[in-house]
Amino acid sequence: MSGYIREASRNPFVLRIAMLAALGGLLFGYDTGVISGALLYIKEDLRAGALAQSWIVAGLLAGAVVGALAGGRLADLISRRRTLLVAGVIYVVAALAAAVAQNAGQLVAARVVLGLAVGAASAVVPLYIAEHTPPKIRGGTVSYNQLMVTIGILVAYLTNFALSGVAHNWRWMLGLGAAPGVVLVAAMLAVPYSPRWLMMRGRRDEARAVLRRTRHADADVEGELDEIESVVAQERRHSWRELFGPRLRPMMVVGIGLAVIQQVVGVNTVVYFSPTILTYTGLKADDAIAQALTVGITNVVFTVVAVLLLDRVGRRTLLVVGTAGLTVALALLGAFFGFGWEREAPWLALAALVLFIASFAVGLGPVFWLMISEIFPLAVRGQAMAVCSLANWAANFVVSYYFLQLVDAIGRAWTFWLYAGLSVAGIVFFVTRVPETRDRSLEEIERELSGPAAARTSPPGRPRHV
Numbered sequence: 521m522s523g524y525i526r527e528a529s530r531n532p533f534v535l536r537i538a539m540l541a542a543l544g545g546l547l548f549g550y551d552t553g554v555i556s557g558a559l560l561y562i563k564e565d566l567r568a569g570a571l572a573q574s575w576i577v578a579g580l581l582a583g584a585v586v587g588a589l590a591g592g593r594l595a596d597l598i599s600r601r602r603t604l605l606v607a608g609v610i611y612v613v614a615a616l617a618a619a620v621a622q623n624a625g626q627l628v629a630a631r632v633v634l635g636l637a638v639g640a641a642s643a644v645v646p647l648y649i650a651e652h653t654p655p656k657i658r659g660g661t662v663s664y665n666q667l668m669v670t671i672g673i674l675v676a677y678l679t680n681f682a683l684s685g686v687a688h689n690w691r692w693m694l695g696l697g698a699a700p701g702v703v704l705v706a707a708m709l710a711v712p713y714s715p716r717w718l719m720m721r722g723r724r725d726e727a728r729a730v731l732r733r734t735r736h737a738d739a740d741v742e743g744e745l746d747e748i749e750s751v752v753a754q755e756r757r758h759s760w761r762e763l764f765g766p767r768l769r770p771m772m773v774v775g776i777g778l779a780v781i782q783q784v785v786g787v788n789t790v791v792y793f794s795p796t797i798l799t800y801t802g803l804k805a806d807d808a809i810a811q812a813l814t815v816g817i818t819n820v821v822f823t824v825v826a827v828l829l830l831d832r833v834g835r836r837t838l839l840v841v842g843t844a845g846l847t848v849a850l851a852l853l854g855a856f857f858g859f860g861w862e863r864e865a866p867w868l869a870l871a872a873l874v875l876f877i878a879s880f881a882v883g884l885g886p887v888f889w890l891m892i893s894e895i896f897p898l899a900v901r902g903q904a905m906a907v908c909s910l911a912n913w914a915a916n917f918v919v920s921y922y923f924l925q926l927v928d929a930i931g932r933a934w935t936f937w938l939y940a941g942l943s944v945a946g947i948v949f950f951v952t953r954v955p956e957t958r959d960r961s962l963e964e965i966e967r968e969l970s971g972p973a974a975a976r977t978s979p980p981g982r983p984r985h986v
Contacts, residue, residue, distance in 0.1 A: 549672020557680030583635020591640030592906020842883015858933030
């Protein structure tokens with residue numbers, strides 16, 4: 521842990537860039553957390569039934585699917601930095617529109633627009649941070665995005681708790697979401713363009729100036745520029761279809777697999793519906809919101825742990841360990857509802873939710889976003905990350921939209937046991953398909969994963985097929 525802190529302290533400008541860019545994660549985090557509490561009051565005020573509630577939650581996710589795809593393309597066209605600035609502006613407008621919605625339809629429409637901004641930011645923030653960061657601290661630094669997501673969730677839970685007794689509380693909850701958007705816009709005016717994006721545009725002098733500020737005084741800046749330039753020269757722009765051609769397909773399988781698994785374990789049903797899940801135990805709305813704070817605090821604490829461990833332990837180890845932990849938590853939730861332990865052990869539901877979110881926070885939460893910023897060639901990185909982000913948001917939409925319907929159809933117990941089974945499948949995928957990328961430059965990773973001899977020269981411990 522101290523190694524990461526020591527190395528990171530030698531790159532203060534990188535840390536500043538990463539923290540400011542990671543504010544994009546705050547957009548998703550705040551909205552994710554705030555809707556979980558606001559929904560308990562929206563359904564009464566706007567007379568929203570189960571279907572309307574599903575759309576109020578999932579409207580943002582539908583927009584995020586489109587936003588993620590557009591964000592990756594815009595990142596290449598107008599730069600990573602400008603794309604995040606535009607996303608912040610859209611988010612501010614849509615958050616205010618959601619706060620003044622007069623019916624469920626208007627609220628859903630506002631949240632779809634919110635999703636455009638959130639989806640674009642989710643695709644671009646890890647990419648932007650990774651392209652600024654030296655390999656030795658890239659794991660922890662890119663994960664600032666996920667840390668900001670968890671902080672946003674916690675801030676939203678605190679906001680929900682503070683406003684639970686206020687008139688028109690859900691409107692204030694949603695309206696305050698404009699604040700993260702304003703902060704992101706201001707932040708993007710204070711950070712530089714990505715050096716790799718500058719090199720793609722032939723702006724070597726500007727890229728050199730950025731690297732000199734983000735590397736140690738003794739770093740070989742010219743050598744790094746030559747390496748980036750060499751990769752750029754060898755690559756050409758790929759069509760969307762070519763992303764799934766023979767050369768890139770193994771990388772896309774890993775990226776999309778991580779994207780889908782991160783969602784099908786049911787994480788956002790826990791985040792979106794944790795107060796709702798706790799009301800299943802007999803708690804009133806205000807008490808459920810208060811207990812959900814524990815979930816938010818745990819999320820932040822264990823994401824910090826992940827930031828400190830990613831560049832020490834490695835990505836794949838945390839994926840496997842974290843997913844094993846959340847599998848146990850899901851099995852416990854299933855048992856809690858399946859065996860009717862609501863009266864005998866009401867504390868068990870909260871304990872299982874805490875174990876679940878802690879396990880997710882050290883594994884799938886940060887590692888997915890980190891790895892898709894590492895495994896793709898520079899020329900297709902924006903496009904490929906957009907496709908993976910799209911897959912992630914699409915899976916998020918399906919899981920979140922159908923959670924309440926799934927509970928009605930097969931019961932609470934079997935819903936969580938289903939998620940547990942999918943988690944086990946995820947562990948198998950991580951062990952057999954996902955490479956280790958710790959402490960290697962983006963160009964080194966690219967050469968191994970895409971080179972014609974990659975399968976023959978893959979180092980021990982890394983799957984040969986990728």
